[in-house]
Amino acid sequence: MDYRIQSPVSRWLENKGLKGNYDYIALPGASRNFLSEGKLAMIETSLKLHQIKEVYLIHHEDCGAYGLGNLPVEEQLKKQQEDMYQAAQIIKERYPHLNCHLAFVYLDGSIIELPTDR
DSSP states (O other), X not given: OOHHHXXXXXXXHHHTTOTTOSXXXXXXXXXXXXXXXXXXXXXXXXXXXXXXXXXXXXXXXXXXXXXXXXXXXXXXXXXXXXXXXXXXXXXXXXXXXXXEEEEEEOTTSXXXXXXXXX
């Protein structure tokens, strides 16, 4: 949802060979409050309509939904990463055939992929 990360994320997905082949759902806080805010329903819709095989949970530095911009970026990542792991676990439990990928975008445009398990 944040304009600051749109170009880096688009390039990153294109470099993964996904250009024009994904449903892009941008929600504040991505994995934050995953079940209570109906975010799983978005994945269920993509699964039903487009038979998706993968889900990418992408978070970013200085996310307003988290309100952690005053913290060092590694602390921001740590908190968001915890939510990504929880969301990935929920997705895997409900849809074991879906591959879940986690990534974090820095405001300089760099993106790191995170392990999906702890």
